[in-house]
């Protein structure tokens with residue numbers, strides 16, 4: 001049986017009345033002296049203490065209830081979300097000067113900052129909190145690991161089992177259970193999102209997977225934002241508005257009965273900024289990125305598992321969807337025996353021997369992943385596909401409802417060029433701008449190439465030399481295009 005922790009000192013209604021009163025009086029005297037030293041008014045201090053001790057005495061006739069939040073509940077290997085949320089909620093009170101917590105626990109922060117520590121209450125520490133006139137106390141405690149698991153069960157059974165226990169008065173039951181606890185979870189989540197180190201996840205191949213781990217991650221620190229992404233300003237605004245509407249759309253999606261997710265298809269030639277756009281979207285929304293390498297996903301079942309293990313507030317990306325698998329418009333062709341029991345009734349795409357080797361995920365597996373029943377779990381996810389060849393994709397894959405917004409990433413227009421010139425060279429106007437405008441109207445050049453020519457390469461390079469080089473390259477491209485036409 002789990003060892004029961006001592007009740008919180010502040011909630012010591014079960015202590016003897018006499019010692020309670022003596023301790024209370026001593027506490028009042030000490031605090032009055034201390035606060036007078038700090039310059040506070042005697043009346044205020046006395047008033048506060050009388051209130052607090054009156055509450056404690058009231059607790060003698062009004063018993064306490066408790067709610068315990070475990071870090072790992074049951075045999076689960078995944079840390080409980082509720083525990084993390086309570087820990088985050090209590091973070092400020094734990095670290096606050098004068099908050100009463102003297103012993104803190106420190107763990108290395110998972111993220112890019114190697115020096116950062118996550119601080120939480122040490123064992124036996126408690127903090128008080130107020131909510132709608134009710135006082136509650138949170139106590140942190142842990143118990144030794146269970147030794148009946150025979151070494152099974154991963155992290156949950158090898159380390160101390162940690163808990164938070166909430167104490168509150170019977171009379172506050174409704175407000176605490178109905179309002180305070182949801183409030184703690186919401187606030188804890190908001191704190192975590194605000195302070196978290198965003199992550200870029202990639203799926204592990206089936207040989208690398210262990211336990212329930214299907215993703216590995218690094219800190220996501222891509223510098224690209226919408227402020228440095230060159231594209232038609234109206235189009236950029238439209239995308240940002242769309243993302244804003246999605247982020248705020250929880251009630252809307254619930255009202256119309258749709259899962260809270262949105263699909264974006266980014267298509268266009270190489271170097272037009274599709275991957276860059278994904279980074280800008282993640283930075284704008286403050287979401288994590290799950291980058292799925294589809295060729296290392298063994299089966300449709302594994303794909304579903306990957307999806308289930310993603311968290312909300314994330315962008316799930318499949319780059320170059322046309323190259324990852326043979327998903328291109330062959331759904332209705334001949335039916336083959338499936339590698340995966342789950343896929344028995346699916347029509348597999350026709351593919352070469354080599355593709356069959358690696359492509360065990362089918363088109364219908366991907367369709368299910370995007371909008372099957374499981375895709376509704378969790379919510380607040382964006383799914384992004386990128387491709388260089390939109391015309392090759394099966395229409396079912398990219399129809400509205402699956403890929404809700406189709407964004408063409410195109411060759412560099414004059415507006416995008418001006419934007420890049422400003423970022424790379426700090427110029428808004430130049431005598432070569434007119435020439436660049438004419439040439440960009442005649443030849444196709446990607447923003448990636450334009451950005452490269454506008455990047456100063458040495459100490460002698462400046463706006464004049466970089467723009468002159470860009471004009472030269474545009475002229476070369478124009479001549480080449482002309483030659484190709486006449487051939």
Ligand SMILES: Nc1ncnc2c1ncn2[C@@H]1O[C@H](COP(=O)(O)OP(=O)(O)OP(=O)(O)O)[C@@H](O)[C@H]1O
Pocket residue numbers: 228229230231268269270271272273274275276277387388409447448449451
């Ligand atoms: N619209 C753009 N604005 C600013 N920089 C851009 C833009 N497009 C491309 N770049 C720059 O060009 C480089 C390549 O872009 P990116 O990788 O996003 O292209 P892509 O469309 O994803 O190409 P691919 O189809 O080959 O994956 C990036 O380093 C990026 O900085």
Ligand SMILES: [Mg+2]
Pocket residue numbers: 274275276319386
């Ligand atoms: Mg790319």
